[in-house]
Amino acid sequence: MRAFDSAYTLRGFLMGLVAMTLLVTASNILVQYPINDFLTFGALTYPACFLVTDLCTRALGAQQARRVVLAGFAVAVLLSLVLATPRIALASGAAFLTAQLLDVFIFDRLRRAAWWQAPLLSSFLASAIDTALFFGLAFWGTTVPWVTLGLGDYGVKVALALVMLIPFRALIALIPDRQAVRS
Incomplete structure (x- = not known):
């Protein structure tokens, strides 16, 4: 059982x-391309990070999910430094790390509630922090309409958090809950 657990954990981590x-890398590139005054293309890809974090927390446990966040943070910031602007990469890194660790914390605390509460509430709250940090750090002091972009971005994140409940519900049937297995 221990060998299977290690292989399962390594596969899930990778x-x-x-x-x-x-x-994150795609979102950091796409956030540089506005759709209109309220939205960038990055708003359409980034919310899936919360789905990944929630599935990792469920499948691997909070400790391993935090490791995924930390490793993803390091790799994505390095790639983003090459593929996006340094200001975008650093703002993204700070916002990502803060929001994703908050998401793991909230999801882990609510995981025994109704199946939809942990992913939805953790995404809503962590997305608010992510949006405020990212847009404030990335675009403050520039001519970019970052407040309106941030509001539009958060609206999309909320809408996509609702939509992401569909794949989350489908995937939890396939992914055992790490906490339930240990209990």
Whole structure:
């Protein structure tokens, strides 16, 4: 059982790391391209990071999910320094790390509630922190309409958090809850 647990954990960690790295890097590139005064293309990809974090927390436990967040943070910031502007990369890193660790904390505390409460509430709260930190750090003092972009971004994150409940519900049938297994 121990060998299976280690292989399961390593596979889950690597899958989470790859997904997180791809999503954050793509979002850091896409946030530089506005759709309109209220939205960038990055708003359409980044919310999936919360789904990845919630699935990692469920499948691997909070400690391993935090490791996925930390490793994803390091790799994504390095890639973003090359593929996006340094200011975007650093703002993204600070916002990502703070918001994703908050997401793990909230999800882990609410995981025994109704199936939808932990992913929805953790995403709503962590997205608010992420949005405020990212847009404030990335665009404050520039001509970019960062307040309106931030409001539009948060609105999309809330809407996508609701939509992400569908794949979350489908995937939890396939992914055992780490806390339930240990109890």
